[in-house]
Amino acid sequence: MTAIDLYNRRFVLFSGKGGVGKTTMASSFALSCARRGDKTLLLELDVKYKASSLFGATDIDFEIREIEDNLYASNVTPWEAMKEYALMVLKIKLIYKAVFENRVVRNFLRVIPGLNELVMLGKAYYHATETDDTGRPVWDKVVVDAPATGHGIFFLKIPAVITDVISSGLMYDEAERILELLQDPSRTGIVLVTLAEDMPVNETLMLSDVLREEMKLPVACVVANAIYRPLFDDTQSQWIDVARDEVEGDDESMVSGFLEAARFRNDRVGMQQDYLQRLRTDGDWPLIEIPHYFFDRMSFAIIDKIAEDLHQALKIESSGIESTGTS
Numbered sequence: 001m002t003a004i005d006l007y008n009r010r011f012v013l014f015s016g017k018g019g020v021g022k023t024t025m026a027s028s029f030a031l032s033c034a035r036r037g038d039k040t041l042l043l044e045l046d047v048k049y050k051a052s053s054l055f056g057a058t059d060i061d062f063e064i065r066e067i068e069d070n071l072y073a074s075n076v077t078p079w080e081a082m083k084e085y086a087l088m089v090l091k092i093k094l095i096y097k098a099v100f101e102n103r104v105v106r107n108f109l110r111v112i113p114g115l116n117e118l119v120m121l122g123k124a125y126y127h128a129t130e131t132d133d134t135g136r137p138v139w140d141k142v143v144v145d146a147p148a149t150g151h152g153i154f155f156l157k158i159p160a161v162i163t164d165v166i167s168s169g170l171m172y173d174e175a176e177r178i179l180e181l182l183q184d185p186s187r188t189g190i191v192l193v194t195l196a197e198d199m200p201v202n203e204t205l206m207l208s209d210v211l212r213e214e215m216k217l218p219v220a221c222v223v224a225n226a227i228y229r230p231l232f233d234d235t236q237s238q239w240i241d242v243a244r245d246e247v248e249g250d251d252e253s254m255v256s257g258f259l260e261a262a263r264f265r266n267d268r269v270g271m272q273q274d275y276l277q278r279l280r281t282d283g284d285w286p287l288i289e290i291p292h293y294f295f296d297r298m299s300f301a302i303i304d305k306i307a308e309d310l311h312q313a314l315k316i317e318s319s320g321i322e323s324t325g326t327s
């Protein structure tokens, strides 16, 4: 296992299968960075469910807005990113308007494969490398909530695909610059989020292989999300099993429901521990575990709790760096 120092990387991307907690983790990590004093930008790429709403900001769209002290957010859509980029290149608003308000051009741009992903990554790249008049970085951290795996691999693959199939021009230069940043482990960290379940674990192992071996991208760590806390020790568990068998079929028993619930919880814990073990043996990245929280609705309070969990876990990992000197 190698130690990580995620807080020292400027560009951190969260990826993983659909519904595993990428948005939750990206938001919590961004909040923990902001709390440490880093000026942090949370970029959500073309999502319907906006993490920024958890911060009480319901109307975050493309424009960057402050949602907490030191924490800023934007919901990036391909179309807005394309317009912003075009404005930077074309400079003159009138020409830009003539081009972008043309329906034919609009429809044409929509169907170029990979262009949507490239412009959204381009926007993230721009902010990750953005400097002020004195040459100092504008952002200490740019945190990206990337699309789900499948789509996610395609998304991260785009710069390499473009530099492979075209050999010069604006799009090539842009893709090459983005690829260089993405592959640089001193600036970039990819965090894979997973649940301790069969499909997400398989997909995480597969995704990690593709990212590292094929694409040479720095997978910094894996976050195993929503882990159940064991409630019973071995002796208690044995007792639960025996007692459960004894009351089985006894509908009058006052405790059968409790024993059933206890056994169910133990089974869930056991299953998750097996998958965590699989992640530890089949993967060689640091593994961070985040507890399962029970709530009616995801809220800022939960994001805040997970931010603290991440902070604690990363502090332990980073202290490993100082003592072992690995990275």
Ligand SMILES: Nc1ncnc2c1ncn2[C@@H]1O[C@H](COP(=O)(O)OP(=O)(O)OP(=O)(O)O)[C@@H](O)[C@H]1O
Residues within 6 Å of the ligand: 017, 018, 019, 020, 021, 022, 023, 024, 025, 049, 148, 225, 226, 227, 290, 291, 292, 293, 294, 297, 298
């Ligand atoms: N640690 C946790 N404990 C309990 N519930 C959680 C935890 N983390 C996330 N959730 C819940 O799981 C669901 C999925 O989380 P989230 O939206 O962050 O996933 P996602 O990977 O971004 O999904 P998508 O692929 O749809 O964008 C949400 O309802 C969220 O509130």
Ligand SMILES: [Mg+2]
Residues within 6 Å of the ligand: 022, 023, 024, 047, 049, 145
């Ligand atoms: Mg999401």
